[in-house]
Amino acid sequence: MSSIGLFFWRCICSSSSEANVALGRTxxxxxxxxxxxxxxxxxxEVLDSRGKIVRRKxxxxxxxxxxxxxxxxxxxxGCGACGTLLFRPAExxxxxxxxxxxxxxxxxxxxxxxxxVRYGPMRCKSDMSETWKYDVxxxxxxxxxxxxxxxxxxxxNLTSWMEISSxxxxxxxxxxxFPRAGNSRRGSVISGGSHEVPVGxxxxxxxxxxxxxxxxxxxxxxxxxxxxxxxxxxxTTVLSYTDQILCTRRRWGxxxxxxxxxxxxxxxxxxxxxxxNVRERMLAQGSFEMGDVFCxxxxxxxxxxxxxxxxxxxxxxxxxxxxxxxxxxxxxxxxGFAQTIIRA
Numbered sequence: 001m002s003s004i005g006l007f008f009w010r011c012i013c014s015s016s017s018e019a020n021v022a023l024g025r026t027x028x029x030x031x032x033x034x035x036x037x038x039x040x041x042x043x044x045e046v047l048d049s050r051g052k053i054v055r056r057k058x059x060x061x062x063x064x065x066x067x068x069x070x071x072x073x074x075x076x077x078g079c080g081a082c083g084t085l086l087f088r089p090a091e092x093x094x095x096x097x098x099x100x101x102x103x104x105x106x107x108x109x110x111x112x113x114x115x116x117v118r119y120g121p122m123r124c125k126s127d128m129s130e131t132w133k134y135d136v137x138x139x140x141x142x143x144x145x146x147x148x149x150x151x152x153x154x155x156x157n158l159t160s161w162m163e164i165s166s167x168x169x170x171x172x173x174x175x176x177x178f179p180r181a182g183n184s185r186r187g188s189v190i191s192g193g194s195h196e197v198p199v200g201x202x203x204x205x206x207x208x209x210x211x212x213x214x215x216x217x218x219x220x221x222x223x224x225x226x227x228x229x230x231x232x233x234x235x236t237t238v239l240s241y242t243d244q245i246l247c248t249r250r251r252w253g254x255x256x257x258x259x260x261x262x263x264x265x266x267x268x269x270x271x272x273x274x275x276x277n278v279r280e281r282m283l284a285q286g287s288f289e290m291g292d293v294f295c296x297x298x299x300x301x302x303x304x305x306x307x308x309x310x311x312x313x314x315x316x317x318x319x320x321x322x323x324x325x326x327x328x329x330x331x332x333x334x335x336g337f338a339q340t341i342i343r344a
Contacts, residue, residue: 023230023330025261028248031228031332035243038225040107042216046075046089075224079116080215080244081267081321082144087114097204098127098134099174102149104246104264104318105210114207116142119151123165126158127173133158134173138317139207146267147318149209156201170318176202212246213266229333230325232272235298238333239325240268252326254301262303265323272296273323275305285319286311293323302329 078085093110100108120138127134135154140147155176158164216224227241247264254260275291283290287310293303303325309316 023327023332025248025327027332028242028245028263028327031242032245032248035228035245036212039211039215039243042224043109043211046216047092049074049089074219076217076219077214078217078221079141079144079146079148080213081146082141082270083215083217083221084116084141084143085217086116086141086148086209086214087111093206096177097206098152098155098176100150100208101172101174102210102318103170103172104266105212107211108149108208109211109214111207111209114139114209117148118142118145122153124163125171125173126161126164127175129175131158132156132173132176133163133201135201136171139209144267144321146213146321148213149207151207152204154201154203165313170316215243230330231333232295232298232300232302233329233331234295234300236331236333237272237295237297238269239272239295239302239330240265240323244268246322250324252304252324254326260326260328262324262326264319265303265325268293268323268325273302275307278307280310286316288316288319293325300329302326 076085076088091111091113093112096110102108118140120140122135122137125134125136126132133156134152135156137151137153138147139149139151150171218224225243227243229238230240230242231238244266245263246266248261250262250264251259252262272295274294274296276294278289278291281288281290289307289310291305291307292301293305294301303323305323306316306319306321309320
């Protein structure tokens with residue numbers, strides 16, 4: 001957090017008699033950027049320390065789920081929504097085979113393996129140059145079922161648009177990054193623009209997970225960076241955290257009222273909300289089953305939930321199970337925020 005931002009918040013608190021502080025779109029963007037910065041900083045520290053981690057001999061070669069549970073691993077990464085363990089630093093790939101951007105997370109992590117995930121049906125995507133075809137599967141958390149990313153099993157030449165599924169427009173695939181010519185595979189090949197690939201394609205079996213969809217965990221399951229809470233304006237129930245903000249440019253209206261600034265959230269705190277009035281609604285991005293979200297303590301309406309993607313091609317499946325919070329119904333727990341700044 002910049003000194004200007006911290007000074008701004010201290011000025012607000014000093015002039016307010018309330019324990020918690022009201023928020024605006026600008027402030028939410030400020031905290032989203034700060035959460036992204038801390039997430040990236042912590043990830044770099046983990047990568048730099050991978051060679052220093054000492055593991056007991058009995059865990060070598062053990063299944064990933066057992067290694068995740070080992071106390072000898074200082075850091076693991078879990079689902080950002082529910083904290084379910086997903087992977088350890090050793091599973092992170094040093095080199096990318098291709099570039100991918102997700103609509104909610106431009107930064108994507110490449111993995112060799114991942115635990116506690118559910119794979120969707122196989123489908124085909126093309127890169128943005130319309131030259132390559134990727135065989136992919138959607139990856140979801142096995143516990144909370146939120147979208148995490150993709151499993152890319154094979155790269156091949158795109159020969160017909162009939163092979164490509166419109167499913168998953170939220171994923172933008174770049175052209176593959178091929179190794180040097182001296183490392184290329186031998187055998188029958190077919191032309192692929194300026195490159196050549198074997199007939200039948202190249203198996204990659206790489207897992208791609210959005211950086212904003214995960215969070216770093218200690219061996220005891222606690223979060224590495226201290227989290228800043230977003231609380232209900234009516235009763236100060238903790239609804240979510242600033243590191244769960246995916247977008248600050250959304251809008252939503254209650255009933256017949258005008259649309260208000262809102263934030264698209266990765267998750268809400270378990271037990272802090274209730275979903276009511278589920279119905280189908282046409283949004284700018286397509287048809288959805290939407291639900292109204294109410295605070296479970298005081299009962300005021302605080303936002304909405306993307307219950308299910310109803311578009312024919314499931315182009316918005318990454319939003320299923322995620323939420324929106326109207327900013328005017330939120331406050332920041334400044335006490336926790338100040339402690340986070342001091343400890344940082």
